[in-house]
Amino acid sequence: MTQPVKTKGKTPSPFIFIVGTTSLAFVVSQLDVSIVNIALPQISRSFKADISELQWIVDAYTIAFAVLMLSAGGMSDLLGSKRLFKFGLLTFGIASVGCGLSWNPFSLIGFRVLQGIGAAAMIPSSLSILNQSFAHDPTRRSKAVAWWTAAGGVSIAAGPILGGLLLHISNWRMIFFVNIPICLAGILLSIKLKDSEKHVNKGFDIPGQFTWMLALTALIAAIIELHHLGFNNPVIYGSLIFSAIMFLLFLRIEQRAASPILPLDLFTSSTFNVLVLMGIVLNATYYGTVFVLSLYLQDVLHYSSLTAGMAFLPLTAGFIISNLISGRLMAKYGTRVPILTGLTIGSIGFAGLLIAGSGTPYWQLFIPFITIPMGMGLAVPAMTTGILSTVAKTRSGTASAVLNTSRQAAGAMGVAVFGAMANGGVTAIVHAITVSSVISAIGIFSLIFLIRKYLQTT
Template sequence: MKNQATHAGNKTTLPFIFIVGTTSLAFVVSQLDVSIVNIALPQISRSFSADVSELQWIVDAYTIAFAVLMLSAGGMSDLLGSKRLFQFGLLLFGIASTGCGLAWGPFSLIGFRVLQGIGAAAMIPSSLSILNQSFAHNKDERSRAVALWTAAGGVSIAAGPILGGLLMHISNWRMIFFVNIPLCLAGMLLSIKLKESEKHPNKGFDIPGQLTWMLALTALIAAIIELHHLGYKNPFIYGGLIFSALMFALFLTIEKKAISPILPLDLFKSSNFNVLILMGIVLNGTYYGTVFVLSLYLQDVLHYSSLTAGMAFLPLTAGFIISNLISGKLMAKYGTRIPILAGLTIGTIGFAGLLIAHAGTPYWQLFIPFITIPMGMGLAVPAMTTSILATVTKTRSGTASAVLNTTRQAAGAMGVAVFGAMANGGTKAIVNAITVSSIISAAGIFCVILLIRRYLKTT
């Protein structure tokens, strides 16, 4: 039945929308805290006298923790059971959000953002694994479930600036974190009814791999963020880059020999898997970085209020809603290749449209790229996620989803670091950063289109 999901080995049934809705709450809060913070950056800066690099850390402390721990979380999901890890992530995320709302300075806020990232890393692979196990018996239902789950995250990341603007208009930036608390509480209460998910207790835990991956990514992003302040001749910068490269090399060596690696390298034997991972990297890196710069552009260059800037992002929300609904229908009829190619093409056009942005650009000229960018991503991302899950067995769904989301979050942190570094220098630097980011984004996505056409088969 299409409106119910039956759990193997258990006679009880839960409505399709209940399972999707419960797991989607995790994706909603985790993605909301990516974009909702961007719109609050100018107000946070004034509150704490924080500079651009500190603002970058406020954003990237979350995404780095998210990215470096999600690989382990994927393995833990398979080891301990998805439901248990899902509930732990929701609890920690709610506690950390409370701490963010009560933060007394930029460094305390950064610390609580790290805890949020740990909670998000636990929630996302486990929620996707719950979906994959719940609907493994029905390919069409799984595609619909993943499309709706992805849509919830896409809508929340697009709606973040709007909600943030409204909350700050009513109160102040602290409310953008307190809004997570009832969502986390609702997710925990609803998840009680979910079936206990399958466990694979014979799997070990790759501590050396986790540590080297964490050090490699953190050192790389830290060096990029601090490059503007310290300069490329500073030992912290070139030392950090060298250290990061060494840690990446050591990480790959460890993973080749590990009995239970957090990153099973055999996954990359599939050309489809590799192309889809690259697609996720390009989309997240360009989108996260561009939204960070656009948040500064709307408020610091065009001088919009936080409420007006939030409302300016309304087309992003509309674009995600429309395209995610269309994506599920296209997948059901044509498979995943068509919505991926269509979405990437529309996204390329959207990013290229941002080339018109300058110090006096009227909003109506920004409207087209503001709606085409999320429409493109909303078409492509659900199909990408569904395709990734189709490349692995059910027992590795937690690990595969963790690899996908880890690389996407790492790319998002890199996008904020790189594009944010370009915007560090006042009005002219912000405008130039949008121009350069538009060119990089459009070119990167176009290259992915060429690879998709060559390698990705219909799934």
């Protein structure tokens, strides 16, 4: 385990130091998922961007994040988590400077891709550092993952609030510059982290990475542009067919690769499979809904950016409280109880958004705004811990990459699908809220039956 850091005065706890340092990566990567949402109307006015360009600004990050994380997970196990962790933080910081200095929508989209590359390197490596540091003590590992997840959950919920404040005192460019001190702190602190064990690997799966990238990008692009071009456009159905072919080819390559970026033997575990599916459903519903809610609060209810940001305050509070409770529940009952409890609360929260209309008062939205993060905050740390418990510690980077890749890909899909439904003014946005809440509630509630069937107490 990592040795304590020697400082003047008190010696900081190794647990706090390791969790705190690795959490900085999760904080900055998740912050950039949600903080951009609240700035979309201002970015649109600044660049005269339409809703599809706004979707690309959001999804360029999540697509790059998703398509590269599988490779990053394997590289983390091959090259060492600490090295990849520092590279990710440096790349993310440089990309954030570029985003803040962007001169048109296309330059911003390009730098968002670079941010996604940095995030893809940071997340599996940070979780691998945690898993290897506390693999000898499952209780401490559960607590470490709970705190790590809590940091990310709070960040994604606090993003709109911080974004609203920054937009109030400055402009949208500041939401990217705020990442720089966090990245610098992470790089400096990571110097003291211990190098992790490396997994024996026979090479790098370039064909697998290439086909996976093409499959996911073509699929997301088709969904985003569907509203403008229509399904009968050859670009749309051609992209969907191309995506399906690339995905099948990807699976074929992974079956034969000496060192696949997606080791298919991981999916022999029913626990692993159901938890990955859970991550997909939760991210698709949450990311897509928050995207539409950001438009709803500002374009339908006519909140200012500051007021809209403050309206998301219950999400932050809900994540903080529930993530901490989740760690305690895991220590006492294992992963099954917090997952089932969280999914139940979350499905109720999404169903509560059905009341959202063109003139809904905020106090009626408060209940779903607090129950959605409460449910997810209980379930996600237990889900992550459950995934790590199914693999050897030397494959933790790969396992966490599979989970987070599927989650980020699902998040991009959620933004693309729900955003497409919201393309058309006030009526379309309200309709999108209604449809997304129904889809989300049904999807999450359906997970409960799978969890009860396949997940034992771990």
